[in-house]
Amino acid sequence: MPKHELILLKNMMQPGYTGSLADYEKTGGYQALRNALGKMAPTDVTAKVMKSGLRGRGGAGFPTGVKWGFLPKDYQGPRYLCCNADESEPGTFKDRQLMERDPHQVLEGIVLACYAIGAQSAYIYIRGEMVLGSKILEHAIGEARAAGYIGKNILGTGITADVWVHRGAGAYICGEETALLESLEGKRGLPRVKPPFPATHGLYNKPTVVNNVETLANLPHILSRGPEWFASIGSPPKSTGTRVFCVSGHVKRPGNYELPMGVTTRELVFEYAGGMRSDKPLKAFIPGGASAPFLTPEHLDVKLDFESVAAAGSMLGSGGVTVMEEGTSMVWAALRLMEFFYHESCGKCSPCREGSSWLVQTMRRIIAKRGQMQDLETLTDLCKNIAGRTVCAFGDAEVSPIMSTLKHWRHEYVALIHEADAANLIRPESAGTRH
Amino acid sequence: MTLSEKYKDEIAEILSRYPVKRSALIPLLYLAQREPGYVTEAAMTEIAGLLKLTPPQVYETATFYTMLNLKKVGKHHIQVCKSLMCALVGSDTVIGWLRTKLGIAPGETTADGLFTLSAVECLAACGTAPMMQINDDYYERLTEEKVDKILADLRTAGTSPLKSGPYMWPESAR
Ligand code: SF4
Ligand code: FES
Numbered sequence: 001m002p003k004h005e006l007i008l009l010k011n012m013m014q015p016g017y018t019g020s021l022a023d024y025e026k027t028g029g030y031q032a033l034r035n036a037l038g039k040m041a042p043t044d045v046t047a048k049v050m051k052s053g054l055r056g057r058g059g060a061g062f063p064t065g066v067k068w069g070f071l072p073k074d075y076q077g078p079r080y081l082c083c084n085a086d087e088s089e090p091g092t093f094k095d096r097q098l099m100e101r102d103p104h105q106v107l108e109g110i111v112l113a114c115y116a117i118g119a120q121s122a123y124i125y126i127r128g129e130m131v132l133g134s135k136i137l138e139h140a141i142g143e144a145r146a147a148g149y150i151g152k153n154i155l156g157t158g159i160t161a162d163v164w165v166h167r168g169a170g171a172y173i174c175g176e177e178t179a180l181l182e183s184l185e186g187k188r189g190l191p192r193v194k195p196p197f198p199a200t201h202g203l204y205n206k207p208t209v210v211n212n213v214e215t216l217a218n219l220p221h222i223l224s225r226g227p228e229w230f231a232s233i234g235s236p237p238k239s240t241g242t243r244v245f246c247v248s249g250h251v252k253r254p255g256n257y258e259l260p261m262g263v264t265t266r267e268l269v270f271e272y273a274g275g276m277r278s279d280k281p282l283k284a285f286i287p288g289g290a291s292a293p294f295l296t297p298e299h300l301d302v303k304l305d306f307e308s309v310a311a312a313g314s315m316l317g318s319g320g321v322t323v324m325e326e327g328t329s330m331v332w333a334a335l336r337l338m339e340f341f342y343h344e345s346c347g348k349c350s351p352c353r354e355g356s357s358w359l360v361q362t363m364r365r366i367i368a369k370r371g372q373m374q375d376l377e378t379l380t381d382l383c384k385n386i387a388g389r390t391v392c393a394f395g396d397a398e399v400s401p402i403m404s405t406l407k408h409w410r411h412e413y414v415a416l417i418h419e420a421d422a423a424n425l426i427r428p429e430s431a432g433t434r435h
Numbered sequence: 436m437t438l439s440e441k442y443k444d445e446i447a448e449i450l451s452r453y454p455v456k457r458s459a460l461i462p463l464l465y466l467a468q469r470e471p472g473y474v475t476e477a478a479m480t481e482i483a484g485l486l487k488l489t490p491p492q493v494y495e496t497a498t499f500y501t502m503l504n505l506k507k508v509g510k511h512h513i514q515v516c517k518s519l520m521c522a523l524v525g526s527d528t529v530i531g532w533l534r535t536k537l538g539i540a541p542g543e544t545t546a547d548g549l550f551t552l553s554a555v556e557c558l559a560a561c562g563t564a565p566m567m568q569i570n571d572d573y574y575e576r577l578t579e580e581k582v583d584k585i586l587a588d589l590r591t592a593g594t595s596p597l598k599s600g601p602y603m604w605p606e607s608a609r
Contacts, residue, residue: 090557100601169500186460
């Protein structure tokens with residue numbers, strides 16, 4: 001893989017770069033804003049973003065320009081932009097770095113998006129645990145406001161875009177865009193039934209766009225260097241640009257690697273992340289955060305772009321790549337993720353609320369060697385009755401660790417159940433005991 | 436002292452950010468939690484009054500979020516991430532160390548009220564696992580030695596220089 005150019009991580013990789021306004025301006029920061037506001041029609045900004053092929057970096061991968069285009073054209077009242085900084089998908093830790101190391105890159109993207117969609121207010125909904133990140137952003141907003149990049153009458157253009165940081169308070173589901181809006185309105189973070197979509201009925205029932213941090217950080221670059229440049233990077237036409245891949249698990253050098261979409265997991269793990277931690281073979285990996293189904297070594301050469309990963313039976317999601325070495329129990333790994341989903345189910349709909357509890361109990365029984373063969377049917381049945389039958393996409397996400405490990409490593413489940421049978425033969429009095 | 440007496444200006448500033456008052460609810464609950472470490476019933480009633488909500492509406496929101504404490508926690512709230520990515524590289528061992536060193540299980544507080552231990556879900560630091568958060572600060576790439584040092588620092592100074600700064604990992608390009 002030839003060494004490629006960094007886009008989003010470029011500034012922060014410069015020695016001595018602090019992320020201050022002065023440092024950011026020295027790298028050409030806020031030039032895109034200067035060239036766009038009042039000089040380019042908002043619809044032209046949207047057109048450029050559409051042409052660039054930029055797709056959401058939060059998980060769903062929806063085309064950003066198209067999302068903006070859903071806002072009603074003739075609506076006169078207020079519109080809102082929400083920056084989704086609730087990064088909580090296990091395996092994902094890129095937005096934290098983007099915000100803490102180069103906050104103005106994110107802010108410039110936010111103001112550009114506000115301009116394109118006609119929003120005068122933007123809220124950065126940051127996960128509550130990231131206290132340092134919220135302080136850094138607040139400081140950067142202060143600098144940008146003083147310099148006239150944020151607030152009323154930006155750079156004398158008469159355009160207003162105010163930006164506030166709003167801290168969440170610990171709830172994974174608030175990364176789901178309608179739950180985020182509920183939470184921002186001061187309520188429990190329960191996803192809304194869609195339609196209507198946020199584009200028409202969002203924050204305070206007003207037209208709203210919710211975009212992820214990394215998505216927004218791409219905007220200044222798309223506008224300064226042109227949509228054609230952006231669309232030439234990665235796996236055009238459908239997966240353009242770079243991704244900040246978050247590599248975790250059993251590798252020598254975990255961390256954030258910005259690479260063009262379409263890099264393979266083999267390259268990512270063995271050329272960038274230093275290879276396997278203990279030089280044991282790779283057994284399994286998750287290509288896009290906890291919600292993405294597990295893949296096997298057979299899939300190491302699948303390109304990490306939206307279409308290729310989907311074709312392999314998983315999803316690119318948030319770009320969190322978790323690697324597991326030979327010797328890792330897949331039933332254990334699936335249970336760990338299932339416990340996460342069980343903890344984070346918001347409880348609004350019964351398939352997810354009740355189903356997640358059943359799934360955890362059944363998995364725990366199998367791990368504790370008290371399982372029976374029929375538990376595997378129970379797991380499959382439960383998963384089928386959750387996926388596609390819930391208010392939000394969480395339902396599909398929570399079944400993926402179990403469904404995918406059952407598909408590729410069913411023998412590990414079976415082995416645990418056989419051990420349970422053997423134990424019961426030795427201790428007949430405990431046969432049939434269920435907890 | 437009531438919250439409005441104590442944080443008059445800050446409350447006004449928070450309210451000015453939102454066109455609809457209720458949006459200030461979580462920020463105000465954080466304010467109420469700042470000093471005592473948890474949200475009291477009196478504070479919730481007062482916040483309800485400030486935002487023209489009923490106390491149950493405030494309670495309903497407050498009980499949804501894990502970071503809003505409704506009962507007292509230790510001075511240093513240690514939260515170790517136990518989700519898969521951290522578990523792959525030893526978070527269960529970290530929890531084991533803390534159990535032994537502090538003599539408490541997750542969910543418990545030491546008798547002197549200094550430490551509360553919790554096992555929590557992913558904190559977006561999986562590349563620098565195993566990790567934990569203590570109050571506002573992250574501590575990453577934990578080793579037993581590091582954990583000892585952090586606990587000693589917190590006991591003596593109330594803070595530790597081992598906490599993370601602005602995140603970057605890996606720290607240099609390849
Ligand atoms: S699927 Fe789960 S998380 Fe989503 S709304 Fe239903 S209960 Fe809540
Ligand atoms: S799994 Fe522990 S920080 Fe993400």
